[in-house]
Amino acid sequence: MFFRGVNKLFQFNFNKNISTKYCNLLQSTINNYSTMSSSIKIGTHNGAFHCDEALACFMLKQLPDFKTAEIIRSRDNEVLNTCDIVVDVGGEYNHSRKRYDHHMREFKETASSVLKRDDCNWDIKLSSAGLIYCHYGHQIIKQLVPELMDDEDIHSIFKRVYESLIQEVDAIDNGVSMFEGEPKYRIVTNLSSRVARLNVQWNSLDMNVDAQFLKAVELCGEEFKCFINNAAQVWLPARVYVREAIEKRFEVDPSGEIFELNKSLPWKDSYFELEKKLNVDPPIKYVIFKDDSWRIQCVPVGPGSFVCRERLPEAWAGLRNEELSRVAGIDECVFVHTGRFIGGNKTRNGALAMARKSLEISKSLIT
Template structure:
């Protein structure tokens, strides 16, 4: 290897190379008649920090033929000031690389490059310094094509739609001279920004790459002013659908603005599912879940929340749970969530009381009540409701998803446990009216009522045994309805309110722990003792229903 008349002057350049591993194998570099002339070239670099990180470059079987190229270097002035280059843990492997350079001529005149306050964070980048005995100037080292942005061919960039184009100013598929290297460095930041945003130059002709115009975001319309729980839940549920995931919420009563919305809830005075209009305030509206879906039992008048849930609830649950829309899991949870979450909101918004007569106490902490408290107070100077409506959507949405998670992961699996206990009830007591659950804390009440109907039990269940977390056992009466405080068979009245020895002596069963004052539940230290309490309650049969 012969490199004639090459002079390199570096002044005040601190270079720190640490743990650099370079492996060059079977490298043949022939430079013949190389003349490089640089005239009036000034390259001031100041405050430049280059940190290379986690980059690995592997070049294998690369052949770059450059012929008839003459490079002349004359009167070259290179000024490097305060340049710090740190290369750490660098590993580059070049194998079977052949670079013939012949008659290379490069002329650069009046070139000025100024880089100031440039920071390029890259670390652990491998590079291969030269171990051929003769050191080539870095700017004369061969350039090769590399893959960029994962999917493009070498030397190409890939846009966000999968198209490929040559990177103008990037690494070209042929060797580059000093000017190309400088231009590539100047354009590096711009190319990175293009890759991140999916923009960039077109092919080599300079034609810009045309991106398709995105479709406008969908719009969900609802009324402005004071908001309520039903439209907050309706908007949240709609945004769980893919088509409305990024939808804009338009709060207005302007008919023209509502007409431009893709779906309108709780305003507009019409119910037309074909046009996605879901209001319930019009005088003619009297729809319920039963009227729209005759297979459902609920007759409560629907609000906007119930209308959206009726039409889209199964689709929403199927997507959230990854289950078939018509499968048993979605069907069971659809009914459960309406009966125990959405129906209450429908009734509250339509002014339907939970029971006839004067209520004994006020219900002031329902979800509908808490949403109402998010509205501005009547005497607040700022009566803007936009921020409060967003909070209302977050509140009802989080509670809906939490309830779904509980029913899916706790309530639904309990059904199998209760069903198995019902089938084995005769092994617990010959009456068939005592149910034993193997695990405490299981939500069993609603499953008992449903399975009694499905299995057509000849006698209703009266008492349930289960262990508590402390290792003791409980005996609890089955309520008259899933949400009732009244019991089918409360524990004997004489036991109620007693504890420990006094209770054990009165009941004639050692080891009793307590009986609640209403008689709906009692405790014993052992399973056998709890079963004796249940059998004694069945024998007495004199307990009165708790009030």
């Protein structure tokens, strides 16, 4: 059964309003994560749970060695010593012994220190999720996307998912702020927040913490698989197009500061990785691509940033159609956003002309 002492789960007095359908769903979830005959055990702590150990448990369950493992929730070292692998509890980090706690005062491991790869220089302190991902992530990706055979592609997905999901979980669990100072607003819809809301509430009369942990594992699993599948099926194929576009940038404009995509696709994260890999110089300022018409978009200073290397000219901000064409001196203009990070033109030549004119104006302001 999924948890030691699971009899409590079935002795638990469910509220009469809870439907048989819910009970059947809960039983199905338990069956998916456990086997009564399993001799393999994953240990983690009992009581209130967090995103990192729920995600760590899900990731381990994707590996053949732990697919049928029973999850033991306890803080009793005698109980934990019977487990084949322990996460987020136990006061020990020892890969050879499969012990992955991160709460010790002396623990300072990061993805950089664990992976020891030049292309993995991340310095956020690891949580149990990050530890499991760093040690087993490549194997987990192979299990979830078996059609991927190329080790370089697998590692690219590994890095993509670390930067877009695992690093966030690690940082939140370890209390690492995104930036200095007070935020202007709160983000309470991230994965860690959603997991936290699954914990038994102080005034709840009919919630079972072990059953709620099952939901947390399922929730983390769905999110994790979504990130893996998106990286494999959407991001990785798009990366091929982005690389080709970067390599052909001097064919688009002699400056090398404009590149062209023949369709609208996710390019930003791929771009910054490839920019370093291909030693792109000078840095690219604008990309043009075909959407319903044509778009010109400013390249930001980094992934997820709203700060652009060069914005579109201030005189164009918020203008549309004939007025924009008149001010810019370029035919077929459609719009420029008031934030000056994106604009549109009805034709490729028009979008390229807008990019070239923007470069010309920005360089004249510098000189």
